[in-house]
Amino acid sequence: MTTAPRKPSRFRLSCFIFVFVYPLVTLVLYTLMTVTQDWSIWQRNLIMVPIIVIAMVYGIIPFIQRSLSRWL
DSSP states (O other), X not given: XXXXXXXXXXXXXXXXXXXXXXXXXXXXXXXXXXXXXXXXXXXXHHHHHHHHHHHIIIIIHHHHHHHSGGGO
């Protein structure tokens, strides 16, 4: 009889995601601000949000699930 794998804690997962995403958002925002000074906020977000989402889906969340799963 095998047991089902333990479900990760949503709170811990959200904390890990915050720890990885906050610096990424800050870095991307400061980088974009130097290039897009005259743009309005919605235009800057139109560039920033896809960068953050792609980084989360293909980089940050798989890394957390693979490397930090014992702490979830």
